[in-house]
Amino acid sequence: MIATTSCWQKSRVAPESIKKIVKAYGNVQANLYKHEPGFPTENELLLTIKQGLAKYGMLGVGTAQDSEGSDWIIKILEDNNPRPLHISVWGGANTLAQALFKLKETKNATELKRLIAKLRVYTISDQDDSGIWMRNTFPDLHYIVSPGDEYSTATWSAINSQIKGISNEEISNKWLAQNIQQAHGNLGAAYPDVAWGMEGDTPAFLNLIPNGLNNPEYPNWGGWGGRYELYKPDFAKQKNGSSGVPSEPETRPIWTNATDIYHHFIPNNFGRVIKLDTTQYNDNKASLWRWREDFQNDFAARMDWCVAEYKNANHPPVPVINQKDEITVKSGQGFGIDASGTYDPDGDSFSYLWFDYPEAGTYKKPIKVSPENYNNIWITAPDVEKKETVHIILKITDKGTPQLSRYKRIIVNILPK
Numbered sequence: 366m367i368a369t370t371s372c373w374q375k376s377r378v379a380p381e382s383i384k385k386i387v388k389a390y391g392n393v394q395a396n397l398y399k400h401e402p403g404f405p406t407e408n409e410l411l412l413t414i415k416q417g418l419a420k421y422g423m424l425g426v427g428t429a430q431d432s433e434g435s436d437w438i439i440k441i442l443e444d445n446n447p448r449p450l451h452i453s454v455w456g457g458a459n460t461l462a463q464a465l466f467k468l469k470e471t472k473n474a475t476e477l478k479r480l481i482a483k484l485r486v487y488t489i490s491d492q493d494d495s496g497i498w499m500r501n502t503f504p505d506l507h508y509i510v511s512p513g514d515e516y517s518t519a520t521w522s523a524i525n526s527q528i529k530g531i532s533n534e535e536i537s538n539k540w541l542a543q544n545i546q547q548a549h550g551n552l553g554a555a556y557p558d559v560a561w562g563m564e565g566d567t568p569a570f571l572n573l574i575p576n577g578l579n580n581p582e583y584p585n586w587g588g589w590g591g592r593y594e595l596y597k598p599d600f601a602k603q604k605n606g607s608s609g610v611p612s613e614p615e616t617r618p619i620w621t622n623a624t625d626i627y628h629h630f631i632p633n634n635f636g637r638v639i640k641l642d643t644t645q646y647n648d649n650k651a652s653l654w655r656w657r658e659d660f661q662n663d664f665a666a667r668m669d670w671c672v673a674e675y676k677n678a679n680h681p682p683v684p685v686i687n688q689k690d691e692i693t694v695k696s697g698q699g700f701g702i703d704a705s706g707t708y709d710p711d712g713d714s715f716s717y718l719w720f721d722y723p724e725a726g727t728y729k730k731p732i733k734v735s736p737e738n739y740n741n742i743w744i745t746a747p748d749v750e751k752k753e754t755v756h757i758i759l760k761i762t763d764k765g766t767p768q769l770s771r772y773k774r775i776i777v778n779i780l781p782k
Contacts, residue, residue, distance in 0.1 A: 367434035368416040371456035371492040372514065372608040375421035383414050385555065392551040393671035400670040400678060417460030422493035425459045426466050435463040442468075442480050451573060451581065454488035454496075455566035461486065462495035465503060481505055485581060487569040487590065490519050494611045501616045509569075509584055509593050509620040511649075514606035520591040520622050521568040523650035524657065525559075530644045531629070535661035536563055544665035544767070550672045568653060571660055577684060578656075578758065578772035584620045586725045586756065586774070589660045591653035594623040622649040625724050629655065630737070639718065639738055652724075659760075662767040669767075679765035682709040684773045686759065693778040696748040702775060703741040704759055713763040721757055728753035728779065746779045753779045 366387075368380040391407025398404050417434040418425040425432075438461060442450050452461055468477055487509040488496055500508050511519030527533045534540055538559060546556045572581050572590025579588035585595070598621050600614035626647050633640040646655075669678045685706035694700050702719075709715050719742050721732040732755060734742055744757070759773040 366410070366414050367437065367460050368414070369434070369456045369458075369460050370417065370419060370421050370425070372421075372610050373492070374456075377419045378416045380414050380416045384411065386552075387411055387414065389551040389555040396550075396672060397667070397670050399675050400680065417457075417463070420459070422457060422459055422495050423462070423498060426462045426495055426498070428470075430463050431467060432460060432463065434460040435467065438464040439468065442483060448483075449485045449582070450483050451485045451487070453569040453573075454486065455569060457493035457495065458486075458488055458491075458499065459493055459495040462499050465499060465506075469502070478505065486510075487572065487581075489521050489566045489569050490514060490516050491610050491612070492608065497611075497613055497615070500619055504617045507620070511622050512598060512615060512619065513603050513612040514608040514610040515604040516565075516606055516608075518604065518622075518649075520593065520649045520653055521565065522562070523591070523652075523654040524568055525563040525565060526650060526654065528646075528650075528654055530642070530646075535658050540661075545668050548672070549668040552671055553668055574660075574663075576663075576681075576771055578774055580774070585623065587625070587652055587722060589653075589656050591649075592623045592625060592724065593620040595620050598622070623652060623724065624649050625652040625655065627651040627655050630718065630720075637736060637738060638716070659762075659770040662769055665767045666769055679713070679763065679767060679769055680710045681769040681771045682707065682713070682715045682761045682763045684759055684761045684771055686773050686775065688775075690774065691776040691778070693780065694746045695780050696746055696782045699743060699745045700777070701741060701743045702757065702759070704761075704773070705740040707740070707761055709763050709765075711763070711765055713765045715761050715763040718760040718762070719757065720760075721755060723755075725756040726754040726776075728755050732757075744777075746777070749779050749781055751781060755779060 366383050368378040368383060370378060387407055387410045394404050394406060415434040415437045418430060418432045468480055481503055485507045490511050491514055499506060516522055525536050546553050568590045572579050572588050574589060580586050584593040595618045597615050597618045603612060605612060624647060628641045628645055630639045631642045666679050684704060687703040717738050717740055719734045719737050721734060723729045723731055755777040757775040757777060760770055762768050762770040
């Protein structure tokens with residue numbers, strides 16, 4: 366966890382802010398561990414807190430501009446772990462830029478390419494001028510961003526945008542007070558009132574949560590962090606914001622804003638318990654906020670874990686299907702998916718919801734899934750002239766408090782007859 370500058374704080378870094386939160390977390394870590402293994406100790410986290418230079422943007426990139434933060438990135442990148450290294454950027458990006466600058470100066474082309482290939486960068490828009498430098502200088506760098514500084518149109522801003530036609534309760538100050546801040550131990554008490562935007566940076570981390578839906582290797586598949594596609598955005602359509610971050614055209618494709626056409630399901634009082642709402646949403650923010658109630662409930666449940674015994678808290682259901690996550694069928698062929706083995710660790714009742722995600726696959730026409738809320742479904746593959754892919758999503762939501770959701774993504778490859 367590296368403290369950096371940004372367009373809002375150009376001449377100092379504040380590692381003490383990170384340490385304050387980690388110490389509050391330390392007071393509840395033992396109770397969190399009762400609910401799920403893997404929560405690191407306070408001391409383990411304190412050892413990972415580093416800082417970049419107290420310089421803004423490219424002023425902190427170049428010869429003799431190394432910091433403990435940039436050196437730490439290089440150290441982790443060069444270790445023998447074969448997994449990708451995910452860099453979640455919530456402020457200015459110049460500490461990462463300095464690490465890449467030094468690697469470029471000290472590594473041969475083959476080694477530099479290998480190290481760049483391990484990186485997965487997700488930044489919350491541009492908060493200094495080092496982001497565009499990295500994207501231009503390292504054309505193979507995997508980089509997710511809503512470019513520029515007009516944050517109101519960025520995909521990530523859907524986490525705290527008020528959306529017409531839904532309640533928006535899960536982003537309200539009242540909800541935060543009840544579910545996060547009050548009666549949730551030291552960590553909840555340390556959560557500040559909203560001053561600018563609730564959880565604005567969190568989407569850069571949400572795509573890493575293993576919930577059965579997210580796959581950070583494929584930003585175009587969509588998930589809790591939103592959905593992004595690889596293309597070169599039109600600079601002429603880019604608006605300038607108020608932060609003063611310089612903007613310039615992208616020189617190569619980047620992972621950036623992608624549109625979802627979305628109808629959400631709403632409760633139905635009689636008969637089938639859910640139905641599609643009549644309102645259609647068609648923008649890049651829909652790719653993120655469509656999951657917002659789910660991940661906010663997950664946040665609330667984890668805050669309950671800070672203080673509650675296991676038997677007094679809710680835990681996510683476990684979806685189970687009777688086949689592999691990827692199957693191949695031919696045009697016109699029928700196939701079934703059975704999720705009747707799904708269970709809930711708390712013994713809660715739970716609901717099924719099946720739907721297709723056209724934007725995530727290559728076959729863009731909607732595929733009818735009916736009944737949407739049964740434990741197994743039968744689908745007839747559409748006729749195709751070339752190989753197409755379809756993404757079918759199973760969402761399991763328990764009836765505990767708060768209601769928690771987990772998913773299965775089934776990828777269907779459809780071949781011509």
